[in-house]
Amino acid sequence: MAQDIPNNQYDFSFAGSEQNLYYFTTHLEIIYEVKFVPSSYLFFDYIDDHVNAFEMVISVVDNPIGKRIPADPLTEPTIRAIFYDFFRSLDHVIIYICDSSDGRQEARFRKFTNWYYKNIAVDLFKMDARLPDGDRFTLLSGILSKKHPHFSQFVELFKNLAEADK
Amino acid sequence: METTRKSMTAREKIRRLVDVKEQAQREAQERYRTDPEIRAVIEELKRKNGARHTK
Numbered sequence: 001m002a003q004d005i006p007n008n009q010y011d012f013s014f015a016g017s018e019q020n021l022y023y024f025t026t027h028l029e030i031i032y033e034v035k036f037v038p039s040s041y042l043f044f045d046y047i048d049d050h051v052n053a054f055e056m057v058i059s060v061v062d063n064p065i066g067k068r069i070p071a072d073p074l075t076e077p078t079i080r081a082i083f084y085d086f087f088r089s090l091d092h093v094i095i096y097i098c099d100s101s102d103g104r105q106e107a108r109f110r111k112f113t114n115w116y117y118k119n120i121a122v123d124l125f126k127m128d129a130r131l132p133d134g135d136r137f138t139l140l141s142g143i144l145s146k147k148h149p150h151f152s153q154f155v156e157l158f159k160n161l162a163e164a165d166k
Numbered sequence: 167m168e169t170t171r172k173s174m175t176a177r178e179k180i181r182r183l184v185d186v187k188e189q190a191q192r193e194a195q196e197r198y199r200t201d202p203e204i205r206a207v208i209e210e211l212k213r214k215n216g217a218r219h220t221k
Binding site: 007010011012013015021023024025026027029031033035037039041042044045055057059061062095097099129131133138140160161163164165 | 198212215
């Protein structure tokens with residue numbers, strides 16, 4: 001479903017109700033896929049109910065310029081728009097892990113955090129965990145509504161994830 | 167990628183989150199190469215994008 005999009009972001013399409021797939025392309029024809037992968041297993045140790053948790057995975061599926069992707073002011077608002085298109089505040093929990101494959105996870109984490117604090121919907125809550133992974137860190141964030149029925153289990157989960165190396 | 171309920175340590179959960187992300191990124195590139203429906207969606211987005219930026 002292509003949207004009627006304002007000029008400060010790219011058009012995007014929802015392309016798979018079973019796999020929760022979104023796509024957008026930039027003016028340099030860099031193609032992104034954003035996928036929301038069901039991840040209720042995160043809550044198995046905390047609650048018997050099913051929790052609609054999803055891992056948000058952002059992938060560059062084609063980069064025709066063949067080198068590091070230059071900063072693009074429309075990419076961040078497009079990903080934010082996709083997030084809000086998918087997110088159902090009283091139902092969903094979203095987990096995001098910063099890609100560390102090129103060692104730039106700290107920059108991505110700052111961007112993600114900046115986006116969150118700049119344009120937060122009023123009732124959303126974010127927690128972060130930062131874990132040593134060899135000579136790098138794994139950085140992850142979780143977002144949900146403060147009114148989510150499993151808010152307290154989410155806080156407990158993230159406290160435990162943040163202390164996983166201790 | 168859901169499974170039956172199984173207790174996991176925090177470290178196992180983080181490992182799985184990372185594995186899922188890496189697998190999803192590999193699958194995304196494969197889908198783009200091999201799935202004609204996805205290619206059609208992307209070509210339409212490119213067309214719209216091109217039209218917006220040449221206005």
